[in-house]
Amino acid sequence: MEAIYAFCVGILTTCGFFLVLRGRTFTVVIGLTLLSYAVNLFLFASGRLTLDGAAVLGQSEQYSDPLPQALVLTAIVIGFAMTAFAVILAMRSRADQGNDHVDGQIPDKSKKTSASVKRNS
Amino acid sequence: MQHLAIFPILIPMLAAVFMLLPPLGNSVTRHRIFAVSMMIILVIASAVLLLTSHQQGTQVYVLGGWQPPFGITLVADRLSTMMVLLTSVLGLGAQLYACAGDDNEGMFFHPLFMFQIMGVNGAFLTGDIFNLFVFFEVLLIASYALLIHGGGKQKTKANVHYVILNLVGSSIFLFALGILYGTLGSLNIEDMAQKVRLLDGNQQALVKTGGLLLLVVFGLKAALLPLHFWLPKTYAAASAPVAALFAIMTKVGVYSILRVHTTLFGEDAGALASIAVPWLWPLALLTLIMGAIGVLASPNLRLTAANLVIVSVGTLMLAIAMQREAATAAALYYIIHSTLVTGALFLIADLIGKHRGKAEDRYVIARNMNHSTIIGIVFFIAALTVVGMPPLSGFAGKILILQAAQGMTEIAWVWPAVLLAGLASLVAISRAGTTLFWRSKGDANVAEPISKLKLIAIGLLLCASPMLVVFGGAVTDYTSLAAAQLHDSSALVDTVPLGGNQ
Numbered sequence: 106m107e108a109i110y111a112f113c114v115g116i117l118t119t120c121g122f123f124l125v126l127r128g129r130t131f132t133v134v135i136g137l138t139l140l141s142y143a144v145n146l147f148l149f150a151s152g153r154l155t156l157d158g159a160a161v162l163g164q165s166e167q168y169s170d171p172l173p174q175a176l177v178l179t180a181i182v183i184g185f186a187m188t189a190f191a192v193i194l195a196m197r198s199r200a201d202q203g204n205d206h207v208d209g210q211i212p213d214k215s216k217k218t219s220a221s222v223k224r225n226s
Numbered sequence: 227m228q229h230l231a232i233f234p235i236l237i238p239m240l241a242a243v244f245m246l247l248p249p250l251g252n253s254v255t256r257h258r259i260f261a262v263s264m265m266i267i268l269v270i271a272s273a274v275l276l277l278t279s280h281q282q283g284t285q286v287y288v289l290g291g292w293q294p295p296f297g298i299t300l301v302a303d304r305l306s307t308m309m310v311l312l313t314s315v316l317g318l319g320a321q322l323y324a325c326a327g328d329d330n331e332g333m334f335f336h337p338l339f340m341f342q343i344m345g346v347n348g349a350f351l352t353g354d355i356f357n358l359f360v361f362f363e364v365l366l367i368a369s370y371a372l373l374i375h376g377g378g379k380q381k382t383k384a385n386v387h388y389v390i391l392n393l394v395g396s397s398i399f400l401f402a403l404g405i406l407y408g409t410l411g412s413l414n415i416e417d418m419a420q421k422v423r424l425l426d427g428n429q430q431a432l433v434k435t436g437g438l439l440l441l442v443v444f445g446l447k448a449a450l451l452p453l454h455f456w457l458p459k460t461y462a463a464a465s466a467p468v469a470a471l472f473a474i475m476t477k478v479g480v481y482s483i484l485r486v487h488t489t490l491f492g493e494d495a496g497a498l499a500s501i502a503v504p505w506l507w508p509l510a511l512l513t514l515i516m517g518a519i520g521v522l523a524s525p526n527l528r529l530t531a532a533n534l535v536i537v538s539v540g541t542l543m544l545a546i547a548m549q550r551e552a553a554t555a556a557a558l559y560y561i562i563h564s565t566l567v568t569g570a571l572f573l574i575a576d577l578i579g580k581h582r583g584k585a586e587d588r589y590v591i592a593r594n595m596n597h598s599t600i601i602g603i604v605f606f607i608a609a610l611t612v613v614g615m616p617p618l619s620g621f622a623g624k625i626l627i628l629q630a631a632q633g634m635t636e637i638a639w640v641w642p643a644v645l646l647a648g649l650a651s652l653v654a655i656s657r658a659g660t661t662l663f664w665r666s667k668g669d670a671n672v673a674e675p676i677s678k679l680k681l682i683a684i685g686l687l688l689c690a691s692p693m694l695v696v697f698g699g700a701v702t703d704y705t706s707l708a709a710a711q712l713h714d715s716s717a718l719v720d721t722v723p724l725g726g727n728q
Contacts, residue, residue, distance in 0.1 A: 130386065137393050144400040151408035173407065176356060180400055183363045189391055190370060194382075194389055197374075201382040203725055207390065211382040 106154055110146070117143035128203050128212065130195035138192060141184035149177050230278060231287035231302040233271040234310045234347040237264060238446060242340035258325045261336040265321055266344070269314040274678035276307040280704070284711070286353070295417035301353035304708035305558065307352040312562055313436030313474050316569050316687070323573050323683035324467035331376035331465070338375065342368035342471060349478050355406070356413045358482065359399050364370045364445075366392050371477065372468045373460065384463035389458050391446065399443040405436035419489050423496045430497050437491050441483065441502050448479025449539050451513040461532035469528070470569035470687075476535055477565055480542050484554070488712050493549070496570070506547035507636065510597055514540030514643050527575040527587040527658055531568060534612055537647050538564035544640055545627050554709035556626035559702060563619040563694055567611045570687035574605055576682060578662055589661045593668045597676050603662050604684050609655045611691040616647050619694035624648065626702070 117139050124136025152170030160171035195205070202209040241264035250256050279285050279302045287300040302310075321339060329335035344366025352358050374385045407413055409429045410421045413525075425433060434491070446620030449457040457476070461469050487502040517536030524530040538560070545557035575587050578601060607618070613618035624644060631640040658693065693699055 121397075122711070125390065129657050133390055137390070137397075140394065140397040144404075145395045145403055148404045148407075153403040153408075162485055172413075174403075176407070179356075179360065183360070183396075186367065187363070190367065191389055191393060194370070194374075194386060198382050198386050201377075209379075209386075224511075 106155075110150060110154060114143050114146050114150070116222075117146070128206055128208070130198060130207055133207060134188065134191050134195055138188055141180070141188065145177050145180055145184070148180055149173055227274075227278075229287070230271070230275050231285045231300050231351065232289075234268065234275065234314070234351065235344055237271060238340040238344040238347065239637060242337040242344065245337045245340070245558075246334070254330055257336045260328070261321060261324065261340065264340070265343075267316045268666055269318055272307065272311040272314045272347075275302055276304075277309050279303060279307045279440050280707075284542075285694070292309075295412050295414040298357055299414065300351045301351040301416075302351055304704065304711050305481075305484075306350045308558065308562070308704070308708060309477070310347050312477075312565055313343060313346050313350070315690070316474055316565055317471060317681045319566075319569060320467040320470040320573075321683075322679050322686065323470065323576075326677035326679040326683075328376075328467050330467050335375055337370075338368050338371050339467075339471070341365075342372060344368075345518045346474055346478060350481060353415055353691070354413055355415055355486075356403055359396070359403060362399070362478075363396060365475070365478070366396070369468075370470065372471070373464050375468065376465055380463045384460045387456055388460045395446045398439055402436045402439035402443065404666070405432055409433050415485065415489055419492070419495070422490060422498055423494065424593075425496075425498075434498055434501055437486070437498065438505070440486055441505065444479045444482040444486070445509070446479070448476050448483065448543070449513075449536055450543060451516060453507045454513060454516070454536055456538075457536060458524075458529055458532040461524075461535065461572070462528040462581075466573050469531075469572040473535060473565050473569040473572065476539050477561055480539065480546070480557075480561065480715070482710070484546055484557075485541075488549070488554070492713065500549055503547055503549055506543055507639075510540055510543030510547050511639055511643050512540075513543060516540075518647040521654045522650050524654065525588060527578060527589075527662065528572065530654055530658055531571040531575055534571065534651060535564075535568050537651060538568065539648050540616070540647070541624075541627060541644060544644065545630065548630060548634065548636070548640075550630065551706070551709045551713050553627065553630035554712060555702065555706040556623070556630045558705035558708055559626055559694070560623040562701070563611070563623045563691065566690040567608060567685050569618065570604075570684055571608050571612060571678070573684050573687070574601070574608055577601055577676070577684070578605070581674065582662070589658060591661075591665050591667060592662075594666045595663065596674065598663055600676065600681070604681075604688060605659060605663070607688050607691070609659060611688070612717040613652045613655055615624070615652075619691040619698075622695055622698055 109216045121136045121140035121143055124132045124139060125134060152173035155167050158167040158169035159165045159199060160169050160174060162168055198204045204211055241261065244250055245257055245260060250260055285302040289298045290292065324335060340367055345361050345368055348361035349358055349365060352361060370385060370389050373388060374381050397517065406418065409432045410418050412418050412421060447454040461472055464472060491498050491501050493499050514537060517540050518534055520533035520536060521530055524533055542557050542560060545553045545560065579587040581595050581597060581601065582592050611618040611620045614624045626642060629639060631637045
């Protein structure tokens with residue numbers, strides 16, 4: 106179980122970081138969402154993984170650590186609010202700059218091609 | 227007063243909430259009066275808290291009566307109360323300046339401002355590392371909104387970078403917290419500091435990872451070298467009072483590094499003692515150098531001020547990397563000085579920009595400036611202070627840091643770097659001053675009166691500089707005591723009762 110769990114967190118983090126490093130705001134926001142999923146799972150595992158363990162003493166033979174669950178709740182709420190803000194900001198940026206690139210302008214690659222197209226024509 | 231320690235968080239929070247409610251909502255005038263009066267109350271409360279904690283020892287506020295390490299605590303020791311008072315004073319100055327008109331460019335300036343103050347104060351006061359994260363998020367989300375307040379292309383562009391960087395930073399922060407909780411089993415900083423010493427080999431490696439991840443996050447907030455690229459553009463794009471308030475934001479990062487890497491990974495942490503120091507030395511030096519180059523290369527006064535923030539961060543990090551009491555004490559003195567003066571410099575840059583017509587605060591030849599005498603005087607005082615010329619506080623702060631380096635081998639790096647950065651600032655600021663005030667031609671623009679409030683705000687922030695020199699003895703005594711408290715790990719055990727798990 107631990108291996109699969111760790112593998113999932115790793116995959117999510119990798120995808121998250123890859124998407125955050127992309128140039129368009131949409132993929133960046135998706136990347137941030139994946140990162141926050143990965144973080145939530147990771148935090149949850151910091152109290153060790155137990156099966157059939159209630160978080161309240163006396164309810165089951167094994168009990169699980171309740172604190173990471175509280176931490177994850179806090180992290181989910183904060184992550185949700187931040188993602189909402191990032192989405193609104195991305196839309197505002199799209200409206201203000203006229204494109205959805207994080208730098209506010211389409212990078213050189215397309216400029217070069219458009220310039221070469223002009224030269225050719 | 228039993229509840230005094232939570233006042234610096236409660237006052238701005240309640241003030242912000244009340245300003246959103248009908249009796250005060252929708253009227254800028256009422257917002258201004260209410261916000262400024264609440265801010266003055268906050269300054270008084272912070273000062274009382276500082277005196278109480280100075281005279282009666284560290285105030286520990288146990289929220290909800292749940293005893294540490296299980297409950298959440300606020301720890302008001304000398305260092306945190308000093309930072310809270312500094313935030314309140316800087317906030318008052320920035321707010322007075324905003325009341326002269328900048329708060330009217332968009333809605334809800336004052337509530338957002340109060341939430342930001344709440345987050346900063348909370349980050350300083352909390353004794354629980356997860357709550358440090360929560361208060362970081364409070365201050366960040368308020369700063370996102372404040373940064374874009376008023377709107378505009380530049381602000382949106384700067385804000386996109388700022389928000390994305392900080393969201394990634396928050397994720398890394400949570401990863402670090404997960405690692406630390408998974409190995410240490412606690413989130414209370416004092417409790418963690420004791421448990422760090424008891425770890426075995428495998429766990430030490432994990433905790434070291436966690437600690438260094440925290441350094442990355444705090445380095446991002448503090449604008450340490452490879453993570454500083456966001457700062458100049460962001461600060462230059464923000465409106466003046468917001469930029470002035472942001473002067474404390476980098477100090478939140480510096481404070482967190484100081485707190486975590488002196489208390490948690492301090493000299494007593496066994497194998498994990500001072501894990502950050504080998505990283506801090508080169509990064510601090512390079513930050514200082516990059517900041518100095520940035521100051522020389524800036525095309526306008528706002529960018530110069532933003533790069534001076536980076537220079538001050540580099541200087542502070544050098545002092546922290548020394549890991550000795552005298553250096554920490556010097557760093558604390560320098561924090562007070564640099565926060566207030568860079569805040570004032572952002573306000574002055576805005577004032578100059580408003581009175582130079584289309585040239586704004588760029589270093590180009592422009593028409594004569596109105597009111598150039600009074601603006602020139604405040605600029606001159608700020609320039610002397612920020613460069614570190616005698617007799618003002620910048621000089622005293624630098625002397626203290628240079629003195630603290632005596633007897634270390636690293637002195638060969640510290641002295642030239644600090645002095646050369648000072649020289650670079652001197653050259654850049656002199657060039658800025660001569661261009662802005664003397665290289666002008668033609669008639670002045672249409673006379674526009676300077677708002678009294680703006681001058682009062684700048685005066686308030688600038689008068690701290692001579693005060694820091696006049697009362698220098700008292701201030702350095704206080705910072706030495708605060709540094710001694712921070713470095714003395716056995717004192718913490720006495721002040722924070724750790725029941726339950728012992």
